[in-house]
Amino acid sequence: MTDTPAPAAGDGPPPPGGPAGAVAAALGSGWRRFRTRPVALRLTVYVALALALTLVVLALTATVLVRRPLPQTSGTIEVAGLDGEVEVVRDEHGIAQLYADSMSDLARGQGYVHAQERFFEMDVRRHATAGRLAELFGEDAVESDAYVRTMGWRRVAEKEVALLTPDTRTFLEAYADGVNAYLDGRGTSSISLEYTVLRLGGLDYQPEDWTPVDSLAWLKAMAWDLRGNMDDEAERVLTADAVGEERAAQLFPGYPYGEVTPIVTQGAVVDQVYEQDAQQGQTRNPMRPAFDADQRTALRDLRDGLARMPAWLGRGEGLGSNSWVVDGDLTETGSPLLANDPHLGSSLPGVWMQMGLHCRDVSPACPLDVSGFTFSGVPGVIIGHNADIAWGFTNLGPDVTDLYVERVRGEDAVYDGEVRPLRIREEVIRVQGGQDVRITVRAGRHGPLVSDVADQLSDVAEAASRRPGSLVLGEEEAAVALKWTALEPGTTADAILALNLASDWDSFRAAASEFDAPAQNLVYADTAGRIGYQAPGRIPIRKSGNDGTVPSAGWLPENDWTGTFVPFDALPSVLDPEEGFLVTANQAVVDRSYPYFLTDDWDRGARSERLRELLTERLEAGPVTAADMLEMQLDTRNPMAPVLVPHLLGARLPEGYQDDGQRLLGDWDFTQPAEGEHSAAAAYYNVVWATLLDRVFDDELPEDLAADGGQRWMAVVTDLLDRPDDPWWDDVTTDEVEQRDDTIEVAMLAAADELVRRQARDADDWTWGHLHRLDLRSATLGESGVAVVEALFNRDGWGVGGGAAIVDATAWDAAEGYTVTAAPSMRMVTSPGDWDASRWINLTGVSGHPASSHYTDQTDLWARGETLPWLFGSGAVHDAGADTLTLRPASEG
DSSP states (O other): OOOOOOOOTTSSOOOOSHHHHHHHHHHTTHHHHHTTSOHHHHHHHHHHHHHHHHHHHHHHHHHHHHHTTOOOOSEEEEETTOSSOEEEEEOTTOOEEEEESSHHHHHHHHHHHHHHHHHHHHHHHHHHHTTOTHHHHOGGGHHHHHHHHHHTHHHHHHHHGGGSOHHHHHHHHHHHHHHHHHHTTOOGGGTOHHHHHHHHTTOOOOOOOOOHHHHHHHHHHHHHHTOOSHHHHHHHHHHHHHHOHHHHHHTSOOOOTTTSOOSOOSOEEETTEEETTSOTTOOSSOOOOOOOOOOOOOOTTHHHHHHTSOGGGOOSSSOEEEEEEEOGGGBSSSSOEEEEEEEEEOOBSOSOEEEEEEESSOBTTBOOEEEEEEOTTSOSOSEEEESSEEEEEEEOOOOOEEEEEEEEETTEEEETTEEEEOEEEEEEEOOTTSOOEEEEEEEETTEEBGGGSOGGGGHHHHHHHHSTTOOOOTTOEEEEEEEEGGGSOOOHHHHHHHHHHOOSHHHHHHHHTTOOSSOEEEEEEETTSOEEEEOOSOOEEEOTTOOSSSOEETTOGGGSEEEEEOOGGGSOEEESOTTSEEEESSSOSSOTTOSSOOOSOOOOSHHHHHHHHHHHHHHHHSOBOHHHHHHHHTOOOOSSHHHHHHHHHTOOOOSSGGGHHHHHHTTOOSOOOSSSTTHHHHHHHHHHHHHHHHHHTTTTSOGGGOOOOSHHHHHHHHHHHTOTTOGGGSOTTSSSOOOHHHHHHHHHHHHHHHHHHHTOSSGGGOOHHHHSEEEEOBSSGGGSSOHHHHHHHOEEEEEOOOOTTSSSOOEEOTTTOSSEEEEESEEEEEOTTOGGGOEEEESSOSOOOTTSTTSSTTHHHHHTTOOEEOOOSHHHHHHTOSEEEEEEEOOOO
């Protein structure tokens, strides 16, 4: 390199040093000529140069700050508390498999690796579940904190610790030790980029130590996300209040028990035990509550308040899952195959983090040998397989929540004609950059009064007092209480560890018996060739006055729960079913002969029936393969299209671009791919569907009750299509009285206009993927409203196929647009005959750091329907290892 000559004294400023010196060197001999230019010109250039250099420095600084939190993935790290070395083998996608000589060291290692990749996510979760988000994010989080404090999630988690087995407590404590070993001595800028951004906004913060309660509390959030029909309870009442009882009933059609195959098709309850070989109807001691409701109470704005809680805490709606398991007699390998893809809200990072936990020498002293999908912040594997069994989850969706309208007089409530004291406590919500907020939490016999959180909920009093025969009189107020099984301490953490260690059907069922909340459909397969299903969960038995479908009068004893729960042994269960396979997709578990009330708000069965159809077709062609199972997960056939399309084809539309979409429907196969053949027809159909719902329902329903287009609305429209003059078809905003065909034609014309405006004049150029986008957004700073910050943390723009009530369940809200709101959060197919032949994929990646190559490195594969090898054997894992990190005990002194 040629050095730049130094200028003579008095010839102006020398070339700047540092980064500026690099710029000056690049100018070379031109620097001397530049000094002879006019002063004004030189000053202008100096300013521009200084600005450029500042931007360079800022860019370099930003790069350092963004990359600083990335974890060390190779070499050796000393970790306090370890008894021996933990080997962390990461593959090319950063998926870690841990090897150690003790259960405690595996837990410590898992805590350390979780914290390496996702501590900010873990910290936000524990703040959320403790009602402390406002400490990080300011006053916008106060309402969410108030709801969580009122429900008392963390208070319940604190009580659960004492209920757990010593082994589970030890595992939780060791995990917390691993997290804290990672945090020890680290500044926040070395932990995550989010802390750096928050510090620039004025946050003065250092994370607290992790505790077992922090892990347990997150299980409450997952239970909340999958809580069952609480939203339906409120929506039924609000809809009736808006359009009357009779018309509201049309919008909540009964479950089609005769049309949908239940999960368990054999057996019955005999003496409170589910016997899979018993004849249906052969029951004794059923204790089944009646289904008739005694009251409908208007609950103004309840859903609005809860909807303002962070989406990643769960909205309890639009979520579901698929799982199925096939006996080895029907598979190509001769061993069972098990598939699972839970559908959850889409966020970044995704809810799952793949990981394996392996004792080097499996023995009674160190029995853990498991791999699967984990929750950062919770030890163990939630869904996956060990050396002996595989298991998967779908949401059972039982009715485990009830809303009660209470007659309240200050610090007392009326019950059974008597005035009884409420339990009262004060809570203080600390607010970053603002004043503390003090709330009073009141709770009665049916649970916390959630209506105290927001003024909107107190409108219940007005609606209740107007109701004929209401008992809300005088100076009494009506409050809304939430009764929910997850607000009582449970043993789900015991169940997770026990599932990880289960070795056969009996130990699997024993583990399931501890799974209190959220209640899940558990499917099972093992290396011995057995397959099975078990329904777990704490499911209440109600008295005859309460059917759980609508809010009840809390002052009437007949509306109470009995205080007992459906016995675990009476919950549906089957081993090696007669059909040779089991399909669960949130449909009814059993038929109406089952003596206990679980719920009537099941998914209506479109996905489960489609899966059964696909599986039956494949079995007719020959044995099922893992590739078949993976292909089934990607099925995009719309269940509503065969019902609606004949009516769309019968519409009379003007020729030209306005009937181009109708032409596409003529040879459509009802599938909804993102691109390619049939995608244009899918795009047109879905825009028609969204427009039709708006024209039929949203002219009369309040905005918060707008038709979202999900499986319930498909059933509603199916019924209406047979009644062309039903009042719902009329658009009340016009002077005309429209009927079915009028409204369908208007929707089709509007859809064509929308697609021409959004995409292209030529209908053949339309695609569903152009509309149906998967945008992955950070649940915290990704919603900051600051463009540069959002750009750091969000990743947008995947066009995907599928849709609501479809096997490839990329849900969208017809009232809001076509963007994906929930999706398969992962996909897996396990092969007990050869664990290394299993496949898996995550919606995002294992890392929570936006600078990491593993932040969304699985998303492209996921969107294309591809999967990764899920290696399990030590030799295969090590052969595929891209990085190996050794965690070793810290040196003494």
